[in-house]
Amino acid sequence: MKRRRLLVALPAAVATVAMLPQAALAHGLVGRQDLPIPQWLFLYGAIAVLVISFVGLAILWPAPRLEAAAERRVCSIPQLLDAFCGAIGVAIFVLLIYAGFAGSQEAASNIGPTFIFYIFWIGLAIVSLLLGDVFKAFNPWRAIARGVGVVAGRTGRGALPAPMPYPQALGRWPAAAGILAFAWIELVYSGRSDPSNLAVLALAYAAVQLVGMSLFGIEQWNRNGDAFGVYFGLFARMSPLRWTREGLYRRTALSGLTQIDPAPGTVALLCTMIGTTSFDGFSAGPTWGEIAPRMTDSLRNIGFSQSLSLEIAFTIGLIAVVAIVAGMYQLGVRGMRSASRTQLSGEELGARFAHSLVPIALAYVVAHYFSALVTQGQAMFYLVSDPLGDGGDIFGTAQTTIDYTFLSANVNWYVQAGALVLGHVAGLILAHDRAILIFEGGRTATRSQYWMLAVMIAFTSLGLWLLSAAGT
Amino acid sequence: MTVLPLAHVSHWLVNVLYLVPLVLIVGMLAVSSIKDRRAEAAEAAGSATSPAVEPDENAAP
Numbered sequence: 001m002k003r004r005r006l007l008v009a010l011p012a013a014v015a016t017v018a019m020l021p022q023a024a025l026a027h028g029l030v031g032r033q034d035l036p037i038p039q040w041l042f043l044y045g046a047i048a049v050l051v052i053s054f055v056g057l058a059i060l061w062p063a064p065r066l067e068a069a070a071e072r073r074v075c076s077i078p079q080l081l082d083a084f085c086g087a088i089g090v091a092i093f094v095l096l097i098y099a100g101f102a103g104s105q106e107a108a109s110n111i112g113p114t115f116i117f118y119i120f121w122i123g124l125a126i127v128s129l130l131l132g133d134v135f136k137a138f139n140p141w142r143a144i145a146r147g148v149g150v151v152a153g154r155t156g157r158g159a160l161p162a163p164m165p166y167p168q169a170l171g172r173w174p175a176a177a178g179i180l181a182f183a184w185i186e187l188v189y190s191g192r193s194d195p196s197n198l199a200v201l202a203l204a205y206a207a208v209q210l211v212g213m214s215l216f217g218i219e220q221w222n223r224n225g226d227a228f229g230v231y232f233g234l235f236a237r238m239s240p241l242r243w244t245r246e247g248l249y250r251r252t253a254l255s256g257l258t259q260i261d262p263a264p265g266t267v268a269l270l271c272t273m274i275g276t277t278s279f280d281g282f283s284a285g286p287t288w289g290e291i292a293p294r295m296t297d298s299l300r301n302i303g304f305s306q307s308l309s310l311e312i313a314f315t316i317g318l319i320a321v322v323a324i325v326a327g328m329y330q331l332g333v334r335g336m337r338s339a340s341r342t343q344l345s346g347e348e349l350g351a352r353f354a355h356s357l358v359p360i361a362l363a364y365v366v367a368h369y370f371s372a373l374v375t376q377g378q379a380m381f382y383l384v385s386d387p388l389g390d391g392g393d394i395f396g397t398a399q400t401t402i403d404y405t406f407l408s409a410n411v412n413w414y415v416q417a418g419a420l421v422l423g424h425v426a427g428l429i430l431a432h433d434r435a436i437l438i439f440e441g442g443r444t445a446t447r448s449q450y451w452m453l454a455v456m457i458a459f460t461s462l463g464l465w466l467l468s469a470a471g472t
Numbered sequence: 473m474t475v476l477p478l479a480h481v482s483h484w485l486v487n488v489l490y491l492v493p494l495v496l497i498v499g500m501l502a503v504s505s506i507k508d509r510r511a512e513a514a515e516a517a518g519s520a521t522s523p524a525v526e527p528d529e530n531a532a533p
Contacts, residue, residue: 040489047493335501339508450504454497465490 034410039468046421046460053425054453057432058446066433069255074241074248082245086143093140093202099387100199107193109389114379116198117186122369123377125235129362132243133236136222139229141209145218163217166224171264174212176272178205178227180322183276187283188314190307224263231273234260234358238426257358257430262351270357271329274459275322277364281466282321283314292317328462329357332455340439340448352438356431356452360459363423367416367463371407378402413467420463424456 037045092115100112107113127134136142153160191197212221222229236242237256242249260266282288292313299309333350342349378400385398392398431452435445 040486043490043493335505339505450501454494454501457497458494461490461494465487468490469487 035413039413039464042417043461043464046417046424046464047457049421050424050428050453050456050460053428054432054449057429058449061429061432062436064433064437066252066255066430067258067437069252069258071242071249071251071255074250076247077243077245079245082137083143083146085137086139086146089138089140090143092138093206095387097199097202100195100197100202102388103195104389105195106389107195108379109386110195111380111383111387111389112195112198113193114376114383116202118369118373118376119380121182121186122365122373124232125362125365126373128232128235129238132239132241133233134243135228135232135236137243139222139226141206141213141226142218142222142229144206145210145213149218163220164215166216166220169264170224171266172224172230172269173265174225175227175230176265176269178225179231179269180272180276180318182227183272183279184315184318187276187280188311188318190311230269234270235362237355238359238362254359254426254430257355258433260355260358262348262354264351266354267329267350267357268326270354270361271326272322273361274357274364275325276318277361277368278325278462278466279318279321281368281463281470283317285466285469287469288317325459325462328458329455332451332458335451335454336448339451340435340444342439342448344438353431353434353452356427356434359423359426359430360456363419363426364463366419366423367467370415370419371412374407375402375404378406416467417464420460420467424460427459428452428456 096112096115099110103110103112124135149160185192185198185201189197209221209226212225215221216225223233224230234257237260238254239256240250240253242251242256283292292310295313295316296306296309299312300306304312330346330350333346333353336353337344337346337349344352379402381397381400385395386392387394428449432445432449435449435452439445439448
């Protein structure tokens with residue numbers, strides 16, 4: 001009898017609640033009104049997909065498939081290509097620095113801010129997923145260091161001194177700090193729109209990279225310390241393509257992630273990547289809209305200026321959201337450890353499963369920035385013709401404008417929700433594959449993964465909530 | 473007197489909907505782990521109280 005009542009009451013409750021968002025929409029959600037179902041219902045659909053994927057994996061994926069996936073050589077690559085790409089990277093870097101100092105100081109008229117925040121930060125992340133580690137070839141700091149190394153080797157009398165061994169304890173901590181610093185500049189720093197400020201910061205970053213590479217070796221530093229090298233390198237490991245200086249290889253998508261060494265700082269880096277993107281969404285929503293003014297008022301009462309109060313409040317918010325994301329992951333790892341009764345410490349287990357966070361980090365990037373890339377990215381059509389904003393028209397495209405109707409609100413929402421679902425399913429697959437290996441298959445592996453399912457549901461809920469909150 | 477924010481109930485109720493699945497799954501996991509621990513404790517207690525098997529003196533060496 002109770003079950004019957006439940007069967008009647010549950011759909012009735014769902015139908016009643018489904019009417020609620022209409023009331024919320026009356027307060028000004030633009031462009032999403034014609035979605036066939038309310039936004040929150042997408043979350044329940046996404047969770048259904050995750051649960052079905054979880055069950056499917058438990059039944060149909062009994063042995064690790066990604067951990068030892070083979071790769072095939074597609075073709076060889078000319079030796080000169082690496083140097084050629086590096087030269088292009090250096091040329092772009094020099095142009096951005098020059099434009100920053102010599103060009104217009106209006107952000108929309110100067111190629112610097114648009115290139116750095118949209119094409120480089122967002123576009124290259126998506127290109128890395130599709131084509132592999134393209135950034136490594138175009139990395140200007142790596143190219144400069146390699147060029148200096150070649151010249152010094154030929155002109156110097158003896159061999160160059162061997163680089164110092166990279167400290168194991170340092171791991172990927174420099175990259176985590178670099179990504180946090182970049183996110184701070186993008187989301188908090190009041191001078192972020194000033195092209196000359198960006199040029200100074202880019203030069204400072206380049207100097208740090210050159211020092212790091214000269215101390216610890218180019219490739220070693222590139223793998224661990226260069227924030228952007230590590231950031232794009234992680235996304236590239238999801239790609240079915242792998243580039244080396246000798247050739248191009250094809251592999252199973254996602255399998256590259258299983259080769260990530262669990263170096264210290266990897267979990268912190270991934271939580272920073274997810275947390276900073278989350279804060280970007282959160283800071284656009286009504287909850288932060290209520291918290292931030294109270295914080296800035298309190299800070300102003302202490303004696304800080306308006307702009308500094310705002311920066312401090314946003315810095316606290318940014319760090320708090322990164323800490324919340326890290327806390328969510330650590331809770332999942334603790335649960336997994338308790339369910340599996342493994343001898344591994346929580347830290348070790350967290351590092352072993354950290355690779356499952358990479359697709360989630362990319363999903364968050366796509367979900368939060370796809371519309372920005374598609375709309376603001378169009379500015380590149382006129383900026384390539386007039387990079388300094390001084391009235392030039394090199395390619396005859398300086399008069400083009402941004403078409404803000406190019407991406408409809410509905411398509412944007414489907415891309416955002418789709419990216420989140422796919423990213424979390426990919427995370428589940430990676431975690432399941434690793435669990436079979438660590439816990440030697442069977443029930444223990446499945447039982448441990450209940451907690452990873454909870455982590456994935458938590459991140460999906462957070463992601464969709466942030467998107468819906470930012471839109472209302 | 474505390475006033476309930478009923479005028480904008482739909483705003484926060486929609487937010488709550490995003491939290492429900494997480495609360496449900498964490499609740500289910502917590503209950504299942506408590507059950508597992510109890511079952512294990514009962515099993516351990518059972519094996520501790522069961523009489524040890526005495527060696528058969530007539531068994532062949």
